[in-house]
Amino acid sequence: MPLRLDPITRKKLRRFRSLRRGYWSFLVLAGLVVFACVAELFVSQRALVVRHEGRWFFPTYGGILPGRTFGLDYDWETDYRDLRTRLGADPAAAARGDFVLLPFVPYGPIENCYPDQFFKPRAPDLARRHFLGTDTQNRDILARLVYGFRHALIFAAWFVAGVYGLGVLLGCAMGYYGGVFDLLVQRVIEIWSNIPFLYLVIIVAALVKPGLGWLVAINVAFGWMHLTYYMRTETYKEKARDYAAAARVLGAGDARIILRHILPNTAATLVTFIPFTVAGAIGSLTALDFLGFGLPVPTPSWGELLSQGTKNLTLAPWIVLSAFSAMTLVLILVTFVGEAVREAFDPKKFTLYR
Amino acid sequence: MLLRRLLAASCLILLAACSGSKDPAAPAAAGGTDSPAAIDNTAEVQAYYAAHPDFFVVKTPADLPADLAWTDAGDLPEIGSPDRVRGGTWNERIQDFPPTLRIVGPDSNNGFRNYLLDDYTLRFGHLHPDVAGPHRHFPALAEAWAVDAPNRTVYVRLDPKARWSDGPPVTTDDVFFMFWLYQSSYIQAPWYNNWYGIGENYVRVTRYDERTFAVTIKEARPDMLARVLELSPAPRHFYREVGPDFPTRYNWRFVPTTGPYVLTPAEQQRTLTNRNSITFERQSDWWANDKRQFRYRFNPAQLRLRVIRETPTAWEAFLAGELEAFGMNLAEYHYDRLPDTDPRVTRGLIHKSTFFNDIPRPNYGLWMNTARPLLADREIRLGIQYALNWQLVIKQFFRDGYSRLNTPSDGFGDMSHPTLRARPFDLALAGEHFAKAGFRRRGPDGILVNDAGARLSLTLNNGYEVLTPVLVILQQEARKAGLDLQIETLDSSASWKKVQEKNHDLAFAAFNVGVEPFPRYWENYHSKNAYDQAFLADGVTPNPERKLKVQTNNLQTIAIPALDALITRYDRSESLDEMRGLARQIEEILYEDASFSPGFVRPFYRVATWRWVRFPENFNVRFSTDPFEQNLHWLDEPARPETLAARRDESKSFPPSVRSYEQWKAKE
Numbered sequence A: 001m002p003l004r005l006d007p008i009t010r011k012k013l014r015r016f017r018s019l020r021r022g023y024w025s026f027l028v029l030a031g032l033v034v035f036a037c038v039a040e041l042f043v044s045q046r047a048l049v050v051r052h053e054g055r056w057f058f059p060t061y062g063g064i065l066p067g068r069t070f071g072l073d074y075d076w077e078t079d080y081r082d083l084r085t086r087l088g089a090d091p092a093a094a095a096r097g098d099f100v101l102l103p104f105v106p107y108g109p110i111e112n113c114y115p116d117q118f119f120k121p122r123a124p125d126l127a128r129r130h131f132l133g134t135d136t137q138n139r140d141i142l143a144r145l146v147y148g149f150r151h152a153l154i155f156a157a158w159f160v161a162g163v164y165g166l167g168v169l170l171g172c173a174m175g176y177y178g179g180v181f182d183l184l185v186q187r188v189i190e191i192w193s194n195i196p197f198l199y200l201v202i203i204v205a206a207l208v209k210p211g212l213g214w215l216v217a218i219n220v221a222f223g224w225m226h227l228t229y230y231m232r233t234e235t236y237k238e239k240a241r242d243y244a245a246a247a248r249v250l251g252a253g254d255a256r257i258i259l260r261h262i263l264p265n266t267a268a269t270l271v272t273f274i275p276f277t278v279a280g281a282i283g284s285l286t287a288l289d290f291l292g293f294g295l296p297v298p299t300p301s302w303g304e305l306l307s308q309g310t311k312n313l314t315l316a317p318w319i320v321l322s323a324f325s326a327m328t329l330v331l332i333l334v335t336f337v338g339e340a341v342r343e344a345f346d347p348k349k350f351t352l353y354r
Numbered sequence B: 001m002l003l004r005r006l007l008a009a010s011c012l013i014l015l016a017a018c019s020g021s022k023d024p025a026a027p028a029a030a031g032g033t034d035s036p037a038a039i040d041n042t043a044e045v046q047a048y049y050a051a052h053p054d055f056f057v058v059k060t061p062a063d064l065p066a067d068l069a070w071t072d073a074g075d076l077p078e079i080g081s082p083d084r085v086r087g088g089t090w091n092e093r094i095q096d097f098p099p100t101l102r103i104v105g106p107d108s109n110n111g112f113r114n115y116l117l118d119d120y121t122l123r124f125g126h127l128h129p130d131v132a133g134p135h136r137h138f139p140a141l142a143e144a145w146a147v148d149a150p151n152r153t154v155y156v157r158l159d160p161k162a163r164w165s166d167g168p169p170v171t172t173d174d175v176f177f178m179f180w181l182y183q184s185s186y187i188q189a190p191w192y193n194n195w196y197g198i199g200e201n202y203v204r205v206t207r208y209d210e211r212t213f214a215v216t217i218k219e220a221r222p223d224m225l226a227r228v229l230e231l232s233p234a235p236r237h238f239y240r241e242v243g244p245d246f247p248t249r250y251n252w253r254f255v256p257t258t259g260p261y262v263l264t265p266a267e268q269q270r271t272l273t274n275r276n277s278i279t280f281e282r283q284s285d286w287w288a289n290d291k292r293q294f295r296y297r298f299n300p301a302q303l304r305l306r307v308i309r310e311t312p313t314a315w316e317a318f319l320a321g322e323l324e325a326f327g328m329n330l331a332e333y334h335y336d337r338l339p340d341t342d343p344r345v346t347r348g349l350i351h352k353s354t355f356f357n358d359i360p361r362p363n364y365g366l367w368m369n370t371a372r373p374l375l376a377d378r379e380i381r382l383g384i385q386y387a388l389n390w391q392l393v394i395k396q397f398f399r400d401g402y403s404r405l406n407t408p409s410d411g412f413g414d415m416s417h418p419t420l421r422a423r424p425f426d427l428a429l430a431g432e433h434f435a436k437a438g439f440r441r442r443g444p445d446g447i448l449v450n451d452a453g454a455r456l457s458l459t460l461n462n463g464y465e466v467l468t469p470v471l472v473i474l475q476q477e478a479r480k481a482g483l484d485l486q487i488e489t490l491d492s493s494a495s496w497k498k499v500q501e502k503n504h505d506l507a508f509a510a511f512n513v514g515v516e517p518f519p520r521y522w523e524n525y526h527s528k529n530a531y532d533q534a535f536l537a538d539g540v541t542p543n544p545e546r547k548l549k550v551q552t553n554n555l556q557t558i559a560i561p562a563l564d565a566l567i568t569r570y571d572r573s574e575s576l577d578e579m580r581g582l583a584r585q586i587e588e589i590l591y592e593d594a595s596f597s598p599g600f601v602r603p604f605y606r607v608a609t610w611r612w613v614r615f616p617e618n619f620n621v622r623f624s625t626d627p628f629e630q631n632l633h634w635l636d637e638p639a640r641p642e643t644l645a646a647r648r649d650e651s652k653s654f655p656p657s658v659r660s661y662e663q664w665k666a667k668e
Helices: A007-018 A020-037 A079-087 A091-096 A139-178 A179-193 A196-208 A212-221 A225-239 A243-249 A252-293 A302-311 A315-345 B004-020 B044-052 B113-118 B172-183 B188-197 B224-229 B265-273 B311-319 B331-337 B378-387 B389-396 B425-437 B464-479 B491-502 B563-571 B576-593 B639-646
Strands: A051-052 A055-057 A099-101 B056-057 B088-094 B126-127 B138-139 B142-148 B153-158 B200-205 B212-217 B277-282 B304-305 B325-327 B350-356 B365-368 B439-442 B449-452 B455-463 B484-489 B508-509 B596-598 B606-610 B658-661
Touching: A007 A315, A020 A139, A020 A315, A020 B658, A051 A079, A079 A091, A079 B563, A099 B265, A139 A179, A139 A212, A139 A225, A139 A302, A139 A315, A179 A225, A179 B153, A196 A212, A196 B464, A212 A252, A225 A252, A243 A252, A302 A315, B004 B044, B138 B224, B142 B212, B142 B224, B153 B224, B172 B188, B172 B212, B212 B224, B265 B277, B277 B331, B311 B325, B311 B576, B365 B378, B365 B464, B378 B425, B378 B464, B389 B464, B425 B439, B455 B464, B455 B491, B464 B484, B464 B508, B563 B576
Parallel strands: B056 B200, B088 B304, B350 B658, B455 B484, B455 B508
Antiparallel strands: A051 A055, A051 A099, B126 B138, B142 B153, B153 B212, B200 B212, B277 B304, B325 B606, B350 B606, B365 B508, B365 B596, B439 B449
């Protein structure tokens, strides 16, 4: 089906574009998301391009290339920074035109960047391309921030999908069917909301290895409730409108009425909540990581960096500064976008009925 | 699913609550008042003694064997320094307010037990912490003792001066009662019930008079004397109300002690509402004030324990002079937070001391569960041994301060194996052994795969959050060998439970060992602790239907008939020389089995102390696990105000003290 935007939606988008702060925030955020998707091209221990003895290699994506590929005496992944130094020092290699092109930040997120030295946070060092310094385990902070951001985004995407899936489904059903079903689910939600979320996370984290899937599942399990209330009222309202009645008279089934008629008309509500849900997801993942109930080590994460930073506030202030700034920046951007979306989709401006 | 589990859990809680209030056995507790009705268990205790006439025996002094060789070990050197000064307040940090003041029963086995029991009460005799060898106890509550080895009996005469902190003398009544209490089910402490149980370790206790008793033990092991002298009696007069409600009734009662520090009733009253700190007072008329081996110890007049939950907060409190000392075992504190060049150190305000001790070492390392399919193959275990870069861990994380553990039983003096050395990190050898096990090819991620396509991937169970970086180093280095380790860090008790259920591939763990004369093997390596029926009737062939035995310390699920035989002989042996030979054979078999990868040991402890804290000339005793365990330190109170004032006055300085005490350092 070709993408056809109805005039109202087009108007909403125009309005969104005219809200400069939100629009620019959106562009920056979109840029960051794209950057996170292709981060390997900019931040990675793997080289972008290697020319070795006349052959070309592009190690960024795909399986590892063992050291033997390049005539080194080991079977594990090639140390490209070392390879570059070797090729640079070898006149024969230079004559052949061999070279190694490294990414802008030539470090990986779980790589120990000072393999011969003590574990100790080191201050930013532009010459070594540690632009934000290293953390307590000799790992590059910028690399951990970037890949931590990617994990946060993946988490947020799954979280939003889960929360919306559950919330919309149940909310619509509550509003549409009403009656006993509505009452029952409302009571279930009230009980469910009173279960202390953090304790449950602590218990679960103590029992299983909390991978990304687990974390999403737990967070979704306790995050879907608020959406149902909005969806329920919206559906109640829309269901009573003439077009819904007309569809029913024409013989449309429940599923068709909900999906084709009611849901599109509640989209404004749904869309305005997305940015805030994303911000909430990033915040809660960071909080869980901070408390040590998040992703398994050595996965890069902002919460883990923040936790390191607060423990080394005076010894290594660059850790907490980096993590905190990154987090603040992203959350502010998301909030700006959210505000703009809310204003652009404000039903008072567009609806014909109210 | 989750909901159902939650519901089930809440139902259980409800049920428990109901049964609690209807339980006829606990009428006193249900009364709802603070002081439950007094009960007197004298009749019950006497009836118990009478019901077990073979265990609780009463004789007269005339029945004492005439030829006993009584000794009081008077020639052992005295510990502590005569220069010590008594007085002052010692401030220390505790992480949590104690959940109970009981020394036994639910919730009592926590760090606070140290203050109520371990380091601060007197037993009949103590192991001399500075002298090696098997005969090195000195008297505490006892005045003298005599050993009758052929009859497996130790005779003890109590010091007539020995008193409980609330007045009454310590008598043989308290010895009898100790066995009653610890055998009683009221205390809800299965370990005690087992250890003190009739016929378990002790077969008879005999009372001759108020001050003389004898304990007969089951086997005349070389540590027989320790098993008797290191008991501490239980105050009969205090425990008169022990009954089914013991855990609640006694929860907040301070047990009279034979040691120097007590909780006053006023302090107990204060801590009912204020739980930020708890202070012990030293009794000025403590009965052992002038007793040899005790007169130079326990010097501070007060012991103030402050609740500080977070370590960084405790560190700030130390720097502010609110805590006397701070443990510097972590490299980060020793090298970064307070380096030797710090002005507070160079100006002599804070002293730094490193003391090399000589104790059985906690055996940190990776325990491989040989019941797992991959790990059942010895070649894989050998490959893992060579793929673990403990040297790098020691270098990077511990900054070269620690050393490599060589066997699971290091630090037992000549009972440890003298020549076995842990296998080094060697990728070539690791590759060779993995290849022998069929793992020859590397997958696209650099991990080895066998012909069936299985990856060489194992889970590494971890319960120590602060040591997680250690495992990350091992993980990243093992990748070079084509070995994938998935680190699973869980909360410490959950992780331990998982290991105890034998649900691990590799477990990062350590067994903490007290100062004992020789290592224990049965718990960790006997096949009885690995499987229900490890072997078929012939005693050698593995039983194909054997089931794992859970909740034991055999983390490697080792079951080797020859090893079992050696351990049995070791456990029955009455001669240290024979045991030494057997221990070496056992260690060699374990080395060949290659299912434990020895990690690291910390051969010292480090501490930073404010200038007003003083220690004896040699700092501390040989067999000590931390600087304050034996209470040899004292406070130079006049130096406190001037030192605190000098903190902000940079013109003032004192002689600095950064010292390393290496008299007990192992010679390589």
